[in-house]
Amino acid sequence: MADAPAFPVHSLQVEALQREQNRIDARRARNAERAKRFNSGKRRNVSVETLARQIAHNDSRRDEERELDKRYAVMAERVSLIVEERRQADLEQRQSELQALKQDWDRRSTLPKNDLPKLASASELEPGKAAAQTFVGEDPSAPRRKLRQHAQMRTWSLEQMALKEAHKNDGKEEDRRFAAWERHVSQQRAQVEAAEKRAKAEVQLDLRAARDRQVADRKQREWDDAVLDAECNALEMERMRNDPMLNEAREYLADGRVRPDHYRGLTKAQVIGIYGENEAVEKxxxxxxxxxFDEGAQFRAESDHVNVLVAAAEYHAQNEKLRERLDVQEHLQKMMIEERERKAAIAKDRFGAIEEGGVLSGFGKSYR
Incomplete structure (x- = not known):
């Protein structure tokens, strides 16, 4: 089979057709522009000289296009000839190479090493004495091998049975360990909760004792302040009773001067009476x-009320838990009773028992 040319010939034809189509499109565009120009009122009037120049220009352009087409055709023909010459040269070279290869193969086939005699027929081949060694067809060690295989199988079976027996109680042992772990966790939780409850009670007791001490200290301070105020008031009253200015024990005028209308003030008995009335009012x-108002008493009352509410809430919660537990136990007992009744009914009806008063209660009996 001849090889295809390196440069396809039909590509020149395609280019020529493309050039022709471009020329047609350009001609159509020029005609459309010309018709538009002729139909325009502004550009309709064209002189003879202009038309002559246009005709001459068009003729020269057509001549140039014809010349270009001729040159292109000549060049395409030359290219086609060159391509064809190259294709023929390649074909001749390949044919010569194939012919040389064929001659080489023919020469090699005539060599002595390639001229072998034909093999003899199978009927002419006869076995010798040594061939009898391969006719035994039996393995002498087969019984011993089978015994070893049986022993291995027996050993493997015993190992599997022992392993199965060893792991038979793994699930139960795991359940026991888990139950023990749950009991341990429950005990630890109960201990922790009890310790927390005791610590909480101790904290509450300490807090109550601290509050009582604070109340007692405050009362003691108030009592000390009251005693100190009473002592100060008594001293103040005593000083006022003995004050010469308030009691006008002497005259604060110049020496030798006496005023009959000078007010001497209250008497000592009147002053003592006024101070007594003031003391009664303060008391x-x-x-x-x-x-x-007693702040300590009110605080203790509020604390006692809160403690009572907390105790009532805890008692109510414990009663609720106990009631829920009793309800669950009652429900479980009902389920157990229903299960026993269901099993008894199944045991009774397993042989097709007929209930009294049912549809088949009279089956097998006389109507009398």
Whole structure:
């Protein structure tokens, strides 16, 4: 089979057709432009000289195109000839190479090493004495090998049975360990909860004792302040009773001067009476204030009320848990009773028992 040319010939024809199509498209565009120009009112009037120049220009352009087409055709023909010459040269070279290869093969086939005699027929071949060694067809060690295989199989079976027996109680042992672990966790949780409860109670007791101490300290300070105020008031009253200025024990005028209308003030008995009334009023006010509000007593009352509420809530929660546990136990007992009744009914009906009063209650009996 001849090889295809390196440069296809039909490509020149395609290019020629493309050039022709481009020329047709250009001609159509020029005609459309010319018709548009002729139909335009502004450009319709064209002189004879202009038309002559246009005709001459078109003729010269057509001549140039014809000349270009001729040159292109000549060049395409030359290219086609060159391509054809190359193709023929390649074909001749390949044919010569194939002919040389064929001659070489023919020469090699005539060599002595390639001229072998034909093999003899199978009927002419006869076995010798040595061939009898391969006719035994039996393995002498087969019984011993089978015994070893049986022993290995027996050993493997015993090992598997022992392994299965060893792992038979693994699940139960794991369940026992898990149950023991759960009991241990429950005990630890109970111990931790009890310790937390004791610590909470101790903290509450310590807090109550601290509050009581604070109340006692505050009361003691108030009592000390009241005693100190009373002592100061008594000293102040004593000083006022003995004050010469308030009692006008002497005249604060110049020596030798006496004023008959000079006011001597209250007498000592009147001053003592006024101070006594003031003391009674202060005492009454203090009693009223103490009876109106006692911060320590109110705090203790509030603490006792909170403790009572907490205890009531805990008691209510414990009762709720106990009631839920009793409900669960009752439900489980009902389920157990229903299960026993169901099993008894199954055992009773397993041979096709007929219930009294049912559809088949009279089966096998006389209507009498």
């Amino acid at each position: 009454y006010r203090k009693e009223v204030n103490e009876s109106q």
